[in-house]
Amino acid sequence: MPRLEAMKPEQASEDVQAIFKEIEAAFGMLPNLFTTYAHHPPLFRANWTKVKAVMMEGTLSPKVKQTIAVLVSRDNSCAYCVAAHTGALKAIGVSGEEISIIEQSIEQADFSEKEKALIGFARRANSAPLRIADDEFDSLRRAGATDAEIVEALGVMELFTAFNKFLDSLQVDIDF
Numbered sequence: 001m002p003r004l005e006a007m008k009p010e011q012a013s014e015d016v017q018a019i020f021k022e023i024e025a026a027f028g029m030l031p032n033l034f035t036t037y038a039h040h041p042p043l044f045r046a047n048w049t050k051v052k053a054v055m056m057e058g059t060l061s062p063k064v065k066q067t068i069a070v071l072v073s074r075d076n077s078c079a080y081c082v083a084a085h086t087g088a089l090k091a092i093g094v095s096g097e098e099i100s101i102i103e104q105s106i107e108q109a110d111f112s113e114k115e116k117a118l119i120g121f122a123r124r125a126n127s128a129p130l131r132i133a134d135d136e137f138d139s140l141r142r143a144g145a146t147d148a149e150i151v152e153a154l155g156v157m158e159l160f161t162a163f164n165k166f167l168d169s170l171q172v173d174i175d176f
Contacts, residue, residue, distance in 0.1 A: 019044065114143040
């Protein structure tokens with residue numbers, strides 16, 4: 001049971017309603033994540049802007065970004081984000097079989113070496129950021145990752161680490 005009720009669109013201010021429409025157009029629905037954030041409009045706006053910048057812009061593929069979202073969320077035990085972004089992987093054409101492979105062993109999944117390195121790096125940064133050694137950056141660069149791609153992968157990790165904690169703290173209902 002959620003600790004806060006999701007805001008209903010008719011309860012929202014006009015500027016929040018406008019963002020709700022933008023989110024619904026992007027996702028085909030209005031996720032409880034955003035209707036819960038809407039209780040604090042400045043944070044709601046900032047997070048929607050960040051979602052667009054991190055998940056809808058940049059050079060990493062949607063598949064890589066959604067995979068980072070799923071695996072970081074799984075590592076953080078956030079059922080909401082795992083469900084949402086497993087669904088997003090399926091929506092972009094990733095089969096259930098491939099998702100199982102991704103969840104079990106990223107090394108066996110259909111990614112380039114650079115993509116595998118970035119996904120693994122984002123997971124390590126999530127779980128133990130102070131134990132990342134300098135030579136990991138050399139490995140990322142040898143795999144072909146640019147500084148911008150490293151920051152982009154970390155941005156996805158950062159976004160979902162925050163969402164994971166927000167959603168779990170408030171026990172937001174899964175709506176995917």
